[in-house]
């Protein structure tokens with residue numbers, strides 16, 4: 213399948229698979245071409261201000277009401293939803309995990325979703341969940357839509373193909389995709405085994421951060437976001453549609469594929485982004501800036517500057533700051549930090565935080581470079597150094613992240629994580645030089 217994409221972030225796109233299938237000059241003609249049904253998919257209230265008003269018009273073989281029958285309960289017990297509090301006994305702490313193991317049983321993208329933290333409350337449309345997915349099986353006749361939020365997908369091992377009602381997105385590690393709330397899709401695997409991270413956003417949509425004095429360029433540039441062109445299938449064989457709705461799963465059986473959108477236009481659509489196109493901006497003389505300079509996407513919470521979610525990356529970059537402790541400083545943060553590593557090594561943690569791993573530094577819990585990292589950075593010759601072959605990321609939220617039982621009991625949790633700070637020495641000895649012996 214040759215895939216094509218349209219560039220731009222939040223554009224008003226239009227795309228058709230058959231000539232003349234997209235109505236021009238109106239949304240809802242009396243009889244759309246090809247006998248298609250017109251349907252609006254609203255991602256914001258009708259009355260949202262222009263800057264946040266999102267909707268698309270889909271021209272499809274059957275309207276979506278024909279893609280649902282009677283629902284039955286379905287069960288995906290490892291995919292949890294906030295609030296999910298108190299289902300384990302693990303004490304408060306800073307935590308780190310080695311990669312989630314690949315499954316031994318046939319496991320598709322939905323079955324392979326393992327929730328590590330939840331935050332906020334899905335019923336109030338605030339907060340998020342941080343998941344890891346592991347899968348070895350493509351979805352063939354099963355499809356999903358998630359009414360609980362949009363999904364930000366960060367592959368770490370293996371390629372994925374998101375076959376959605378608005379087109380097909382292929383995704384490799386190093387790229388990310390966002391699937392809007394309510395979008396119908398299935399996930400095919402490009403490789404035999406896949407793993408990655410997902411941030412499920414219950415709140416207002418992810419958008420590009422304001423750049424302030426940085427100006428119009430650098431960081432994530434809008435043209436590097438890609439939305440798929442329309443694609444449809446006419447498949448008249450049994451299919452299932454699974455719905456995640458307020459934390460519960462439901463399934464309905466239908467006699468055809470719900471991926472039947474022949475043409476669409478609008479600004480509510482899935483997209484992908486290659487993290488290698490992020491142009492980092494940083495400290496050119498001294499000091500270590502806040503990681504907000506590396507925000508790719510931010511989901512506002514309603515309170516200015518206080519994100520429901522920031523999606524932040526730590527990309528390859530030059531370190532040039534003079535007379536500076538270059539790695540992250542020690543800190544305590546009102547925001548809660550879930551981190552993953554796509555490949556390479558992370559600045560402040562050369563050992564122990566491995567690709568596919570996770571770290572969790574929750575609301576106000578102290579963290580920072582491990583003891584070897586501190587030693588090295590405190591004594592380093594501060595010539596320009598390129599931090600290369602690395603890509604870490606953070607799902608940061610204003611809400612505390614509640615660990616799930618799955619996360620608490622996962623066998624790859626590193627019992628000794630906090631020992632990485634054990635060897636940080638007292639250097640205060642009453643002299644201005646301190647004790648650097």
Ligand SMILES: O=C(O)Cc1cc(O)ccc1O
Nearest residue numbers: 502503539540541549560579
């Ligand atoms: O804790 C972390 O490793 C993430 C992080 C990186 C950084 O450069 C500054 C602050 C911060 O929380």
Ligand SMILES: [Fe+2]
Nearest residue numbers: 545549573579
């Ligand atoms: Fe941090």
